[in-house]
Amino acid sequence: MADFENLVDRIYEAAADADLWPQVMHDLGGAVDGAGGIILTRRSDAWLGWRYSAALAPGAEEFMRDGATRTQATARMLALNRAGFADAQEVFTEEEYLADPLIAEWGALAGLHHAAATAIPVPSGDFVVVQVNRRIGQQCFSRGDLARLDAFRPHLARAGLLAARWRLQKLRAAAEALAMIGLPAAVLDATGKVLAANALIEGLRSHLMWLPKDRIALVDPAANELLRRAIAEVDDPTASSVRSFPVKGAAGDPVVVHLIPATGTARDLFEGGFSVLAVTPLAAPSAPDAALIQGLFDLTAAEARVAGGVAEGLTLDEIAARHGVTVGTIRSQIKSVFAKTGAARQSQLAALLAAQTKIPLK
Template identity: 65%
Template sequence: MSQTANLIDRIYEAAADPELWPRVLEDVGAAADAAGGVILARRSDAWLGWRCSAALAPGLDDWLCGSGPGRSQATTRLLGFAGARFGFADSMEAFSEEEWFADPLMAEWGAPAGLGLAAATCIDTPSGDMVIVHMNRRVGQPRFGPDAIARLDAFRPHLARAGMLAARWRLAQLRAAAEALALLGLPAAIVDLSGRVLAANALIEGSAHVRWLPGDRLALGDAAANALLKRAVAELRDPAAAAVRSFPARGAADEKLIVHLVPATGRARDLFDGGFGVAIVAPIAAPCAPDGDLIRALFDLTAAEARVASGIAEGATMEQIAEQRGGAVETVRAQLKCVFAKTGVRRQAQLATLLASPSLRKGFIFPST
């Protein structure tokens, strides 16, 4: 088997095993005298994930996760040429050399990493993602000429098919996760960073408690709860954000519900593996206090706050909790305010209702995605 045929085989293998992308991109780049490359998945204005060869790795994660992409013109201008011809475009087609090295992409990441001129292409996938393949030469090397672009274009159909396969396999995994939650009796949907539903099980599709909006988006009938859901979705890209991700809601016929949005961002560099959340909208059964350790983990409570929350769930008053712990009522009251802030409720009765959720008692055992 020739080296080219072997590399094409490895491109398709990388679609199923993202760990193979760095070496594959290095070898594709070498065919055009490039230092290496990066493959990225993008939806709307959000980067979902990426993989790169070793030469492009220094500083790339921090740059893509920061404000740089929003200030750079590289993607818009370079891919404008690439998309028009369905192939790779050289950076000097869209920029003067001075403009290229002044762009934040190069000034803040490329040049410090010893990289110079580039070539890139974009590939649209059926899932709505855009796959971008970006190759860089080292600083001081000439631009990508017609021969180098032709060598890269020879690999583009295989990169396109591999990107589409990776996206489809990822979507199949998300659908399987939603169906697995249905087996637990949990109405669930997988949403991306923009709030678009990527997969949903039959329980949530047939639920009277949610409204389906244009663009494959869902909303809650309870306006206050829907506002919390929208905020949580908006902050999915940041697992450490302050958004309340578990909260009570009222459904049809004033039925009590519990809503959870669990971030599943994955590792930033895993292609098609980040930037989504699991939304669960489940009716509340008879009250039953969940395990204290589970309460603490789900809502990021301190040990003391979790004990107060458990006490409220069991029907104890603040005075009883203080007496049991040998502390002051004022201390318990202050801790309860922190619990309210972290769980998104305002009253003790709401907290007790929230902690009665069957999905809490089941322990949020999600399938691997």
Template identity: 60%
Template sequence: MIDFESLVELIYRAATDPDLWPRAMHELAASADSAGGIILTRRSDSWVGWRHSPEMVGVDDYLRSPASARSEAPIRLLAADRAGFLDAETVFTPEEWFADPVMTHWGTPNGLGHAAATAMPMPTEDFVVVHISRRIGQPAFAPADIARLDAFRPHLARAGFLAARWRLERLRAATEALALIGLPAAALDARGRALAANSLIETMTPHVLWLPDDRVALADSAANGLLRRALADVSSPAATTPRSFPARGRDGAAAVVHLIPMAGESRDLFDGGCALLVVAPIELRQALDAAVIRGLFDLTAAEACVASGIVSGLSLEQIARRQGTTPATVRSQLKSVFAKTGVGRQSSLVALLASQLKPPRPPKE
């Protein structure tokens, strides 16, 4: 028998210690004679963070797959707009439910059948969804089962709110820590919305544009395109999208932009593709300095020399002789430079570096 008070206490503890959510979801499911549970956060049209009880095998792969985006379950759950749990068959016919991707791609293959869920809006514009599943062969959720789950819903909603606020405080602390060492920074979600920002980046109006809905853009259109691509891939540790690149302000000043995925956030309920944007002003004495190029794109010393040589108009053979290596090695290093800078041709590399790193011309008298 699950003790109500003990489970409520566990739910609130999980708000600040996400490692407790799996246990809380297990006990919540057990209170309704169910196999297991999941707590998820949804932003816009995608799942951005989740924790689940150990019994929910395969749910991680499903939520990361294209199939999860085709499910009607979250759409119908939100459309029902009920401040409580709903049995799946309240918003689906039995045939529709077992034909939905949540069942065909995850539930049924893992021996799960009926489900109940609730959606709770958060002040961060996220929704927290709690989903409880039963094994195949168990009956649908009866009104008494729903009432038992509903008794925990206010506590789940408040814990979700606390988790969201706790996360925002951590993000603010991260941006302020960077301000102490002189770095303008903002914490962005995957849509480019600023969740927290320090005062230094707020004054960088030549470089940073503040758009409606707290979204952030760069004044340099080429750099802004790279930022959008990097944000789209921020949740993928294997992404090859450049996350450090040069940018020019509307006043001609040069800066280096870094997008840094929030390390360790995968254990957070609200891990949703969060990253730190750092816009560091630089003063360049020469346009093609290999050390500057290396720092901008996280190149090795050899890769930086190749990039500098290409922009200076040297052939691969000339670069190889200068470095005391072979053209084949230089070609391999050039491929790595392309991957890190986000371009695919030598002419594009020249255009990127020569146009972005060239110091601004002095104003005419």
């Protein structure tokens, strides 16, 4: 069992490095003889990101994507309005608890039963949920157990505050970096709320409308419907929504809008489910370099070369011949590019890249 001060130190370290949360959640659970824990961020009805210890891993991803919105646990816990941890038995009867998706579709399959959880508000409307579980056959959490967990709660709250502030700084820096190479851009969360925007996109009044509650819309109704659909499906790499499309301005001047899902290392616990909205002229006079495109889509150098070949209109055989690799290698790389960009076909990928740049192939 980790000692109190050491675990507190690592909670603050995890605020800056989300990869530390699984071990922190394991040790937090261990502090009260639990199997482990999970930490989640939520806005409105959307779960934005989560990290969990190994004991909670079986079925966790499937539950968070498909079942988390159906559990009554969060709503009942919030109704307690308690600034501390609560045992699930305080808000459920045993029959209700066993039937709830939290246990029926996840916990029982992972060999877990009793849970203690707390909800912690953080700035910008998010809140953080921390839950620890015990294995089937163990007793529920006692008042002493909850008191021990409550001792960590202020530190979890401060870590959440720090992570949220660092998150906003990083998103603003990303938007400003795009402005430096002439791209109007904004960062949107999973619900379409604007988290950061550069001055260039704020000036596009002929193409964009700024709505209440930090929302953005396109003046072109057909394009705006495509944008709304793309935002709703931003976390689904197999979605059929178009993520690169032309937009007519109020004066008829066209631009191309790209919705770029954040993937891989671009995401962490407090940045789940966001995307970059970038705007380019229909015929861009200059192009961002390959490093920028790799960063936007989280591509490797090899994947960027394949994407560039697709943008040129080359076949996979031609791309393979150009770089002296097998077609099988190129097929594997193009699948990875599709997953990272949200494109489903080569033509869709070409459309996404064509208005921005032809990635240098050397």
